[in-house]
Amino acid sequence: MDFGSINPVLLLASLMVAATPILLAALGELVVERTGVLNLGVEGMMIIGAICGFAVAVNTGSPVLGFVAAAGGGALLSLLFALLTQFALANQVASGLALTLFGLGLSALLGQGYVGIKPPPVDKLDIPLLSDIPFLGPVLFSHDLMVYFGLGLVAAVWAVLKYTRAGLVLRAVGENHDAAHALGYKVVRIRVLAILFGGACAGLGGAYISLIRVPQWTEGMTAGAGWIALALVVFASWKAGRVLLGAWIFGGVTVLQLNLQAAGIAIPVEYLSMSPYLITILVLIIMSADRSRAPASLGRIFHASQ
Amino acid sequence: MTLTKLFATAALALGLASTAMAQDKTKVGFIYVGPIGDGGWTYEHNKGRLAVEEHFGDKVETVYQESVPEGADAERAITQMALQGADLIFTTSFGYMEPTLAVAGKFPNVKFEHATGFKTAPNLSTYSARFYEGRAVQGHIAGKMTKSNIVGYIASFPIPEVIRGINSAYIHAKKVNPDVEFKIIWAYTWFDPAKEADAATALIEQGADVILQHTDSTAPQAAAEKAGNVITFGQASDMGEYAPMPRVSSIIDNWAPYYIARTQAVMDGTWESVQTWDGIGPGMVGIGEISSAVPEDIKAEALALKDAIATGSYHPFTGPLKKQDGSDWLATGETADDGTLLGMNFYVEGIDSEIPN
Numbered sequence: 001m002d003f004g005s006i007n008p009v010l011l012l013a014s015l016m017v018a019a020t021p022i023l024l025a026a027l028g029e030l031v032v033e034r035t036g037v038l039n040l041g042v043e044g045m046m047i048i049g050a051i052c053g054f055a056v057a058v059n060t061g062s063p064v065l066g067f068v069a070a071a072g073g074g075a076l077l078s079l080l081f082a083l084l085t086q087f088a089l090a091n092q093v094a095s096g097l098a099l100t101l102f103g104l105g106l107s108a109l110l111g112q113g114y115v116g117i118k119p120p121p122v123d124k125l126d127i128p129l130l131s132d133i134p135f136l137g138p139v140l141f142s143h144d145l146m147v148y149f150g151l152g153l154v155a156a157v158w159a160v161l162k163y164t165r166a167g168l169v170l171r172a173v174g175e176n177h178d179a180a181h182a183l184g185y186k187v188v189r190i191r192v193l194a195i196l197f198g199g200a201c202a203g204l205g206g207a208y209i210s211l212i213r214v215p216q217w218t219e220g221m222t223a224g225a226g227w228i229a230l231a232l233v234v235f236a237s238w239k240a241g242r243v244l245l246g247a248w249i250f251g252g253v254t255v256l257q258l259n260l261q262a263a264g265i266a267i268p269v270e271y272l273s274m275s276p277y278l279i280t281i282l283v284l285i286i287m288s289a290d291r292s293r294a295p296a297s298l299g300r301i302f303h304a305s306q
Numbered sequence: 307m308t309l310t311k312l313f314a315t316a317a318l319a320l321g322l323a324s325t326a327m328a329q330d331k332t333k334v335g336f337i338y339v340g341p342i343g344d345g346g347w348t349y350e351h352n353k354g355r356l357a358v359e360e361h362f363g364d365k366v367e368t369v370y371q372e373s374v375p376e377g378a379d380a381e382r383a384i385t386q387m388a389l390q391g392a393d394l395i396f397t398t399s400f401g402y403m404e405p406t407l408a409v410a411g412k413f414p415n416v417k418f419e420h421a422t423g424f425k426t427a428p429n430l431s432t433y434s435a436r437f438y439e440g441r442a443v444q445g446h447i448a449g450k451m452t453k454s455n456i457v458g459y460i461a462s463f464p465i466p467e468v469i470r471g472i473n474s475a476y477i478h479a480k481k482v483n484p485d486v487e488f489k490i491i492w493a494y495t496w497f498d499p500a501k502e503a504d505a506a507t508a509l510i511e512q513g514a515d516v517i518l519q520h521t522d523s524t525a526p527q528a529a530a531e532k533a534g535n536v537i538t539f540g541q542a543s544d545m546g547e548y549a550p551m552p553r554v555s556s557i558i559d560n561w562a563p564y565y566i567a568r569t570q571a572v573m574d575g576t577w578e579s580v581q582t583w584d585g586i587g588p589g590m591v592g593i594g595e596i597s598s599a600v601p602e603d604i605k606a607e608a609l610a611l612k613d614a615i616a617t618g619s620y621h622p623f624t625g626p627l628k629k630q631d632g633s634d635w636l637a638t639g640e641t642a643d644d645g646t647l648l649g650m651n652f653y654v655e656g657i658d659s660e661i662p663n
Contacts, residue, residue, distance in 0.1 A: 010511045018504060108341060115343050116524070116547040118531075214503045216528045219341035220373060223498040254501075258508040261491045262458065269464075269492045269662035 006259045012139040012252075016147050017213055019251030021046070021205040021222075023150045025229035026236070026243045027157055028201025033233055034161065035194040036174035036297035040096025041081055042202050043226025044103020049074040049203025050210035051107040054119055054217045057207075063122045067146065067207050074203020075196045077103055082195040086188050089301050104220060114217040122146075122212050146208050151244075153201070158240035170194065174295035177302040187302050202226065235284035237292035242284065250280040332573050334358060334565075335392035336370040337383055339399035339522075340497040346522035347496065347542040347559070348372065351398045351421075354561030361566045365573070376401025384409040388416045394572045396565065397421065399496065400465050406430060417577050419568060422467050424648055426579050433564060436585030437467070438474035438647070439615045440557035441518075442622035443593055443608050444539045445478030447555060448486075448516040450604045451537055455485045458509025460502060460519040460526055461492050464662045466650040468520050473654045474622045475518055478611075480656055489514055490659045499525035510536055517552075527553055537599065544594040555608070556594030564590065583644065586616040623647065628655035 025042050032039050052073030057066025081099050084090040122144045125131075130141040161167040170190060172180045177187045209225065210217055228250065236242035257272040336355050340348040355368050369392065374383045380402050387395055388409060394417045397406045403423035410418045410430040418430040426432055448457050457479060461468050472490065479486045489512060491505045502521045506529035509517060517538045519526045524545050530536040530552035538548065540556025564582065571577040584590035593612050596605045614620035625636030630653040636642060653661060 007511060014504070014507060014511070018500075021500070108343060111343065115345055116545075118528070118547075121532075209500050214499045214525045214528055215532070216499070216524060218345060218499045218523050218525065219343035220497070221499040221523075221525075223495075223500060225500065255504060255508065258491055258505050259512065262489045262508050262512045262514075264489065264659050269494075273492070273494045 006263050009135060009138050011255060011259060013143070014255045015248060015252040016139075016143055017251075018255050019247040020147050020150045021208045021213065021225055022229045022232060022250060023244060023247035024146075024153070024205035024208065025202040025226060026232040026247060027150075027153055027240065028198035028205075029229055029233045030236075030238055030240060030243055031157060031161075031170070031201075032194050032198035033298060034174045034238060034295055035170055035191045036177055036295050036300065036302075037085065037191050037195060038092045038096065038299040039078065039081055039099070039195060039198055040093060040230065041078070041099025041103065041226075042198075042229050043222060043224065044100035045074040045077050045199045045202035046103075046206035046209075046222045046226045046229075047107040047220070048077045048103045048110075049206030050222060051111045051114070051206075051217060052203065053207025054210040055110065055114055057119045057211055058114065058117055061120050063120055063211055066119070066211055067204060070203040070207030071200035072203070074201070074206065075199040077106075078195050078199025078202075079192075081199075082192045085301070086192055086195075089303060092299050092301070100226070108219045111217050111219060115219075117217065119211050119215050119217075122215075144212055146204070146212065149204075154240050154244045161240065171295070174297055177297045177300070181302070181304060187304075191302075202229075205229070232280070232284075234294075235281060235288065237284075237288040238295065239292065242287060245287075246280055246284050249283055250276050253279050331365060331367045332362070332394065332569060333390075333392045334366055334368045334569055334572075335387040335390075335395040336368065337374050337380065337387065337395065337397040337399075337402060338370060338372040339374065339376065339401070341372050342370075344497055344522045345524045345543055345545060346540075348398070348522065350543050350559040351396070351561055354565040357562035358565045358569050362569065362573075366569060374402075378405070381405035381408055384418075385412070388413045392416060394419065394569060394577075400463070400467060417568075417572055424581075426581060428579055431568075431578075431580050431582070433580075433582040434467070435559055435590040436583060437557055437559075437591060438470045438622055439585040440591050440593055441471045441474035442478045442615065443612050444518060444555065444557070445475035445480075446482055446611055447539075447596070447600060447604060447608050448475065448518065448537075449479030449481065449483035450607075451554070451600065452479075452483065452486060452516045454513045454515045455483065455487055456513045457486060457488050457516045457518065458506070458512075458514030459488055459490045460505045460509070460517065460521055461490055462496050462520050463494060464492065466648060469653070469661060470647055470650045471518075471520055472657070473650065476657055477627070477654055478622070488657055488659070490657075492662055493521055495521065497522045499523045502526050503529040506530060507533070524548065540594050546594065549595070550597035550599045553594075553597065554599050555596045558592035558594050560590055560592050583648075586612060587618060629653070630655055630657055 049070035053066040053070030056069035057063045084095040085092050127141045131137040173190050181187050232246045236246045253276040338348040342352040396419045398421045400422045406420045410427045422434045502525040506526035510533045519541045527548040530538045537554045538552040542559050544556045621641040623642035625640040626638045627636040629635045
C-alpha cells in the first residue's frame with residue numbers, strides 16, 4: 001500500500017487524455033439525439049475514424065490531416081445512416097447497429113496494410129509560461145491540441161444549443177418534428193446535417209485513440225468506447241456540460257483504478273475494474289434527478305406526408 | 307412440370323455433389339478471442355491456420371470466427387461451426403473451456419481441441435505451450451536491465467496460466483536482482499488496446515522501466531516507446547516492429563506444427579484425446595531475437611538459460627521455493643509437477659500483491 005507512488009499531476013494529465021475520445025464521440029451523438037435521431041453506430045464511426053485518420057496521417061506525415069480525414073471518414077459513414085433512416089425511412093436502431101458492424105468490418109479491411117506501423121508523433125502544445133505553472137501547468141496547459149479542441153467543442157455545443165436560433169430550431173426538430181415541419185423548418189435536412197456532425201465527431205474520437213492515446217492501428221481497437229459514449233449521452237440527460245463531467249469521471253476513474261492497482265492498494269481488483277462504470281452511472285443518475293428527459297421525437301421516423 | 311422436375315433433379319444432384327466434395331475435404335474450424343490483426347495471440351493462431359492450409363492444400367478447408375466473446379456466446383459460435391460440418395475445431399482461449407466441453411458433448415463425431423484449458427472428453431483434447439519457460443528468460447533480462455528495480459506487469463485474467471507467468475518471471479528476476487519489485491495490473495481483458503496502453507502508462511508513471519504484458523495487443527509497446535527508456539517484451543508474437551527498443555525480446559507461440567499434426571491425425575483416423583503441453587524444447591515456445599539494446603553478457607546468460615530449459619537440464623520452478631504466505635512449496639532441488647503448475651493459484655514468496663478471486 002503506497003499512495004505516495006501515485007503522482008496526482010500525472011494522474012490528472014492522463015485523465016484528460018483518457019476522457020477525450022469518449023467526450024468527442026458523445027458530444028456528436030448528443031447533437032444527433034437532440035434532433036430526435038438515435039444513431040447506435042457510434043462505435044462503427046469511431047473505428048472508421050481511427051483507421052482513416054491513421055492511414056492519412058501515416059501517408060502524409062501530418063497528424064492534422066489525419067484528424068481532418070478521420071472527421072471526413074466518420075461523416076461519410078454516417079451519411080449511409082442518414083440515407084437509410086432519413087430517406088429510406090429505415091428503423092434507426094437496426095440501421096445504427098448495422099452501421100457499427102459495417103464499420104468494424106470495413107475498418108479491418110482498410111487497415112490491413114497498417115498493422116505494426118507507427119504514426120507520426122503529435123506534439124504536445126506546452127503553452128509557454130502557462131505550462132510552467134506548478135501543478136496546474138502540466139495538468140491543464142501541456143496537452144495536445146485535440147484535448148483543447150474537445151473542451152472548446154463542449155462550450156460551443158452548449159452555447160449553440162442554449163443561446164442561438166439554430167440551436168432552438170435543432171431542439172424543436174427533436175422535440176416535435178411535425179410541429180417543426182409545420183413551421184416550415186426542413187426537418188430532414190437539419191437531421192442529416194446533425195448526423196454528419198455526429199459522424200465527424202465520432203471519427204475524431206476514434207482517431208484520437210489511434211493517433212494519440214495508443215498510438216497505433218489494431219483491428220477493433222476502439223473496443224466498446226462508442227457504446228460508452230452512447231450511454232454517457234443518456235446518463236448526462238442530453239446536456240453538454242454533463243457529458244464533459246461524465247467523460248472526466250469515467251476517464252478519471254479508469255486511470256485511477258489502474259494506478260491504484262499498480263500501487264498495490266488492498267481493494268479487490270474486481271471492484272476497481274467495475275468502478276469506472278459504477279461511479280459514472282451513479283453520479284450522472286443522481287444529477288439527472290431533475291426534470292430533464294429525452295427529446296420527445298427521439299427514434300421516431302419522420303415523413304412530411306404523415 | 308418438367309421444368310420443376312428438372313430443377314429438383316439438378317438441385318438434388320448439386321446437393322449430392324457438394325456433400326461428396328465436403329467429405330473429401332477435411333474441414334477445420336478456429337474460434338478466436340480477438341481479431342486476427344491483433345499482432346499477438348490471435349495473430350499467431352491464425353498463422354497456424356494458414357500453415358495448415360498451405361500444408362494440405364486442397365485437402366482441407368478452414369473456417370474461422372474472430373472476436374468471439376468468452377462465455378455463453380462462444381457456445382453458439384462453436385455449435386454453429388460444428389453444424390457447418392467442421393471435422394476438427396480449435397477453440398483458442400481459456401474462457402472457451404466450458405462452452406467447448408458442452409458442444410463436444412453434443413457432437414460426438416466432431417473432434418475438438420481447446421487451448422490452455424484442463425478439461426477433456428473422448429472427443430476433446432487440450433493443448434497449450436509452456437509459456438512460463440519463456441517468462442523465465444524474460445524475468446532474467448528484466449531483473450538485469452531494470453534501473454528503478456520496478457518491473458510492471460500487465461496481467462489479463464487471474465487464471466493459472468497468467469499466474470504461472472508472473473511467478474516464473476518474478477523468480478528469475480529476483481534471482482539476479484534481489485531488490486526487484488513487481489507492480490501488477492489486472493486489465494480484465496485479453497484485448498483492449500486503449501486500456502492496455504493506459505495500464506502501461508500507469509505502470510511507467512509509477513516508476514516501472516520494464517513492462518511485461520500478458521495481453522494480446524501491441525499497445526503497451528507503443529506506450530513504452532512513447533515514454534522512452536522503458537523496455538518491453540513481445541507477447542505471443544514477435545512484435546518485431548518495436549525492436550530494438552522498447553521490445554528487447556519476445557515469446558513467440560508457434561502453433562503451426564501442432565495444428566498440422568492434429569489435422570493429419572483426423573485425416574488418418576488416428577486422432578485421440580490428448581493433453582499436450584510443450585515448451586521451448588519441442589519448439590512450441592520460441593524466444594524472439596534478443597535485441598541490441600541488451601548488453602552482450604546479459605544476452606549470453608539469457609540464451610544459456612533458454613538452452614538449459616530447452617534440453618530439460620533446468621526447470622524454471624526448481625526449489626527451494628516458498629509460497630507467498632511463507633509456507634514451503636518446493637524443497638531444494640525439487641521441481642514442480644505439472645498438476646500443481648496447471649492449477650497454480652498462488653504467488654511465490656516476495657510478490658507484494660494479491661491475486662483477485
